[in-house]
Amino acid sequence: MEKGEPRACRDVIKDNISETCTCQKNFTVYESFEKNVYLYYGLDNFYQNHRRYVKSRDDKQLLGKDDTAVSNDCSPFGTDGEGMVYAPCGAIANSMFNDTLKLFEIKLGGQAEELNLIKTGIAWPSDRKIKFNNPPGSLNSTGAFKNNVKPPYWTKNVYELDKQDPSNNGYKNEDLIVWMRSAAFPTFRKLYRKIDHNMTGFKFSFPKGQYYLEVEYNYPVDSFGGKKRMILSTTSFLGGKNNFLGIAYITVGSVDQLNINQNTPYSD
Template sequence: MLYYVLFFLQSNVFMYYGLSNFYQNHRRYVKSRDDSQLNGDLAALKEPSKECEPYRTSDGLPIAPCGAIANSLFNDTLELYYVNSSASKIEIPLVKKGIAWWTDKHVKFRNPNGNNNLTIAFQGTSKPVNWRKPVFELDPSDPENNGFINEDFIVWMRTAALPTFRKLYRIIQKKSSTTPTLPSGRYILSITYNYPVLSFDGRKRMILSTISWMGGKNPFLGIAYITVGSICFFLGVVLLIIHHKYDNRNTSADIPN
């Protein structure tokens, strides 16, 4: 349980979880999934792709969802509380839907067709090795956020390009135009610790952020543009010096008959 003192935030607030030293961009890790299975294909559900090895089967049953990406799903639970003037804790409502890309939610990820009962739809499959519960129990209270279309799962499956990254966890929606979304004061962050990071010498963090009309804060593109521009400028200067110093162009001269 951690304590925070925040200044007030006016617009919608986005809660992210962050991981460091976690290489989601590793070639074998990125390939360790079955997109046909994630799209609800029944054949792939019963016979996952060999790319999912060694997380393809468990106890003789096909794993759903298979692969290393799904097996390493982030499963800590974060809760935020506001401490008012009377020292009472008020839980901040966290919205769990609307955090995934629309195309992922409605196109790339689909539950197996033909049965609205996910317990039956996933019958004959096994949960990933590191999961505490099967895929059809990710959010049993909400059929639109359960199984392969669970948004926490979808967000995790979109792999990060760098070893230090953050992923959207929840949204704190603005209440009204007259009151701040998060008033200034003392807050408590309660963490249900399920996700170990010591094995890969990693660190976890929670980020609260807002976005503007230009989007959220992401320094990667700015750093990349400055780096590439600096390299191009340096090479241009070097080539200009070489051109003037070692110019061997032939000068015009009279050629005797």
């Protein structure tokens, strides 16, 4: 590949997992869909139902009851080389999906406007209320998590998952809670965000028109031969309508080929 050519994000991340890569995919919604509309991410060929993987967690830790010792089920993602406990521990948490997805509407004049996406209310209420709680103390490295370090594959600490909203931070973070509910099959989708229908033009529906998906690509899938997808649907995780926005069912494998804003030496 000649220097200066754009590279697929999957290749950038494969070469350097700490590299930043952003890609974009345009799509068309041909008919408006009544609210409410939900944004999912999907993974293919990811076996969250593997026996050892499903057990690789510590529910006592996730309830905030003990930060100094963890279940042997978390091994080899229980403690680091110095004996510090990973928060959260285990293979499930360590492999948490961490791409950032944004949606933009392309207006008639060609300008793009980012859509408001709601990040709370995406987890099962029973999970959030009963199964997850933060340890006592401030959500920082000297308070509630003073005896912990971030999992090896994470780029931030658990108390940094949502610093703007303390009620959605730490073990109470809904992205974490959604991920920790293991899928039964190797091809699955998980709720990522809800479309904010208080936006102008979106009060009653998700209007037809031109859009694009922007992906901050952090989550590698080549290691397990997988694919990533984005799905817009009028079906929530609790059921309801079953109308999929078929045109907005995007395989992120194709997004891999569109690299318009890479922070790499090969960017345009």
